Amino acid sequence: MDIDRMSLRRLRKAIQENDISFPVPVPIFPKQSRADIQWKLVELYFVCNWSPARIGERYQMTSERVRQVISQWVPRAAVLSYLQKVYRQIDAEDKRDVASKTVST
Numbered sequence: 572m573d574i575d576r577m578s579l580r581r582l583r584k585a586i587q588e589n590d591i592s593f594p595v596p597v598p599i600f601p602k603q604s605r606a607d608i609q610w611k612l613v614e615l616y617f618v619c620n621w622s623p624a625r626i627g628e629r630y631q632m633t634s635e636r637v638r639q640v641i642s643q644w645v646p647r648a649a650v651l652s653y654l655q656k657v658y659r660q661i662d663a664e665d666k667r668d669v670a671s672k673t674v675s676t
Contacts, residue, residue, distance in 0.1 A: 574654050575646035579616070579638060582645065582654075586617050593617060594653040603647065605640050612637055613644050 574582065574591060585591040597610040605612070608630055615621040615629075616637070623634035623641075630637075648654045 574649040574656070579641060579645070583617050583620070586654075587620070590657055592653075592655045592657055594648070598648060598651070598653055600644065600647050603640075603643050609640055609644055612640050616641050 577585070582591065586593045597614050599606055599610050603609060612626055612630070615626050616623065623637040626632070626637045627634045632640075645654070
C-alpha cells in the first residue's frame with residue numbers, strides 16, 4: 572500500500588480505522604505552501620473529519636486549495652515516516668486458527 576498514492580478520502584478512513592498511524596503533534600513542513608496553517612488543515616481533515624469545504628470556510632480558502640495543501644503534506648509525511656501502515660499482531664486464538672487451516676490442507 573503506497574500511502575502517498577491513496578486518495579485523501581481513503582487515507583482519512585484508514586487513519587480513522589487505525590490502519591495508518593498519524594503523528595501527534597502534526598509536523599509542519601516550512602518549505603511547503605501555507606506552512607503557517609498547514610498542520611491545522613491536516614488535523615481538521617484527518618482527525619476531526621472536517622470536509623475541505625468546511626475547512627475552507629474557516630480559513631477563507633477554496634475547498635480545492637485545502638485539498639491541494641493537504642495533498643502536498645501527505646507525500647512528505649509518508650517519506651519521513653510520519654504516516655505508516657499499522658501491522659496488527661495476531662492474537663493467540665487467530666494463530667491457532669491459521670495453524671490448523673495450514674495443517675489440514
